Amino acid sequence: MKIDExxxxxxxxxxxxIQAPSSLYEFAKNISEESEKRTEFEKPTERKRGSxxxxxxxxAVISLGVLTGSVFLNPTMAEMASKIPYLGxxxxxNPIHEVIQExxxxxxxxxxxxxxxxxxxxxxxxxxxxxxxxxxxxxxxVLKIVTGILEGRGYDNYELVISAINQGVDTPPTGRxxxxxxxxxxxxxxxxKKAGYPIQNVDPFNEVIIVYIPLVDETKEVEIxxxxxxxxxxxxxxxxxxxxxxxxxxxxxxxxxxxxISEGFSLKKEYQIAGISSNYKPEKMTITITTSMNPSDxxxxxxxxxxxKEITEFLNSEEVKTKTANQKYELIIYDKNGKYFPF
Amino acid sequence: xxxxxxxxRIRNGDDEAFAQLVTPLIEKGYRTSFxxxxxxxxxxxxxQNSMIEVYRNIMSGKEIAYFNTWFYKLVSHxxxxxWRKNVRLKESALEMDVMTDKHDVMESxxxxxxxxxxxxxxxxxxxxxxRHVLLLYYYQDLAIQEISDMLGLKSSxxxxxxxxxxxxxxxxxxxxxxxxVNYK
Numbered sequence: 142m143k144i145d146e147x148x149x150x151x152x153x154x155x156x157x158x159i160q161a162p163s164s165l166y167e168f169a170k171n172i173s174e175e176s177e178k179r180t181e182f183e184k185p186t187e188r189k190r191g192s193x194x195x196x197x198x199x200x201a202v203i204s205l206g207v208l209t210g211s212v213f214l215n216p217t218m219a220e221m222a223s224k225i226p227y228l229g230x231x232x233x234x235n236p237i238h239e240v241i242q243e244x245x246x247x248x249x250x251x252x253x254x255x256x257x258x259x260x261x262x263x264x265x266x267x268x269x270x271x272x273x274x275x276x277x278x279x280x281x282x283v284l285k286i287v288t289g290i291l292e293g294r295g296y297d298n299y300e301l302v303i304s305a306i307n308q309g310v311d312t313p314p315t316g317r318x319x320x321x322x323x324x325x326x327x328x329x330x331x332x333x334k335k336a337g338y339p340i341q342n343v344d345p346f347n348e349v350i351i352v353y354i355p356l357v358d359e360t361k362e363v364e365i366x367x368x369x370x371x372x373x374x375x376x377x378x379x380x381x382x383x384x385x386x387x388x389x390x391x392x393x394x395x396x397x398x399x400x401x402i403s404e405g406f407s408l409k410k411e412y413q414i415a416g417i418s419s420n421y422k423p424e425k426m427t428i429t430i431t432t433s434m435n436p437s438d439x440x441x442x443x444x445x446x447x448x449x450k451e452i453t454e455f456l457n458s459e460e461v462k463t464k465t466a467n468q469k470y471e472l473i474i475y476d477k478n479g480k481y482f483p484f
Numbered sequence: 485x486x487x488x489x490x491x492x493r494i495r496n497g498d499d500e501a502f503a504q505l506v507t508p509l510i511e512k513g514y515r516t517s518f519x520x521x522x523x524x525x526x527x528x529x530x531x532q533n534s535m536i537e538v539y540r541n542i543m544s545g546k547e548i549a550y551f552n553t554w555f556y557k558l559v560s561h562x563x564x565x566x567w568r569k570n571v572r573l574k575e576s577a578l579e580m581d582v583m584t585d586k587h588d589v590m591e592s593x594x595x596x597x598x599x600x601x602x603x604x605x606x607x608x609x610x611x612x613x614x615r616h617v618l619l620l621y622y623y624q625d626l627a628i629q630e631i632s633d634m635l636g637l638k639s640s641x642x643x644x645x646x647x648x649x650x651x652x653x654x655x656x657x658x659x660x661x662x663x664x665v666n667y668k
Binding site: 144145147148149151152153156157159161162164165166168169170171172173174175176179268273302304305306348 | 499500516539540622
């Protein structure tokens with residue numbers, strides 16, 4: 142508990158630098174008058190959980206598939222892989238998060254999820270099911286397994302955080318509540334479809350109802366949201382509604398490709414990547430890579446050329462072309478300041 | 485007991501009693517609000533509004549058992565509300581660009597059993613939430629469940645933030661220790 146005390150002390154010291162203005166004390170002395178003055182003041186409504194919009198996050202969800210063993214860990218395949226260009230190898234094996242998940246399961250760990258958050262040093266956020274004490278105890282072993290896998294792939298650019306997820310913490314809805322959610326979801330979907338909107342799915346099981354729609358223009362999205370909110374209200378619920386765009390088949394195929402590109406580049410220091418993003422439009426896919434280099438950096442020219450070559454080769458490979466139906470793409474590589482490289 | 489007596493005086497129209505009741509709490513309340521909002525004006529407004537809310541609650545005869553805790557919780561709540569409002573305003577302007585156009589691929593590599601967990605997973609790594617968790621836990625002494633309710637995060641996420649912070653501090657302390665050892 143020493144660490145908690147140190148933390149408390151540090152935060153307290155930090156806070157003591159903040160001085161409350163004397164006007165607040167005056168305000169307290171005149172409270173009845175101040176309260177009178179602010180007749181317009183109303184108690185703010187309680188914030189609902191999860192009211193932020195997570196449009197993209199939902200669209201980019203990748204469901205957890207059943208894994209059938211890592212090809213990469215097989216020496217013969219690894220040898221074969223060494224003859225294929227770097228990014229080309231990515232399809233010879235499962236994505237890194239799947240490999241980690243599988244390895245942990247093999248060792249008897251229950252992983253509740255792995256998140257990889259981009260940045261100059263991507264953060265690998267690994268969550269294990271179990272109590273904090275359990276995770277504390279197992280942390281070193283898990284670290285060893287995961288680091289081994291990452292090193293095996295030659296990845297040297299990441300931060301790894303392991304935390305506990307206690308699945309039993311949140312109270313699950315009762316049978317009746319669940320039934321009400323189902324009914325509300327069905328009514329909402331039916332109502333929206335009747336209104337002529339292309340609804341793909343409705344998820345009523347959270348604090349915020351999520352309505353999945355295909356790619357539509359912005360005005361329509363706003364319209365759908367508005368109608369959905371009205372329908373929810375009409376059905377006697379005060380839940381909020383969030384609209385999420387469901388990826389089309391083509392887009393999810395691209396997403397799969399992008400995951401490989403992202404993994405391959407971001408987790409290796411040599412490429413000096415700050416972020417990789419993509420924008421899918423039916424007519425063209427745009428891939429934007431932001432590096433952490435200045436054009437004047439010694440290695441910049443060579444590194445940019447290497448990135449460009451690797452990606453182009455990868456995107457032009459038969460495997461990727463089949464996946465993306467040979468769709469047009471544009472590749473943009475930016476320097477540290479978001480500007481084009483002069484080469 | 486003292487506070488109960490003050491509340492009776494307040495109900496009888498004694499403003500001075502209200503000042504006596506809240507004065508010892510203003511400093512800490514303001515500090516909390518300021519650290520969340522990072523704005524003197526907004527923090528001041530939040531504390532003022534909280535005082536009015538407190539006053540009106542007392543006047544309406546509400547029984548408040550643990551006044552100090554209740555007051556701090558109220559200020560924290562209202563500060564978080566105000567902060568969310570700021571974020572929402574900013575987000576609505578940026579959202580189209582950031583959220584729908586520029587898909588950050590690494591962020592998309594998130595797997596969890598339920599989609600909702602994924603969504604919260606992303607938000608859980610938000611540094612602002614992280615900062616607030618530390619503040620509410622270590623400075624306001626709120627319980628994990630209370631923080632999770634206030635911030636709309638899963639309690640596991642709150643715990644994970646605390647863990648991250650502890651680990652970071654632990655690392656720093658160890659590093660400092662090394663320096664200490666070298667000096668010997």
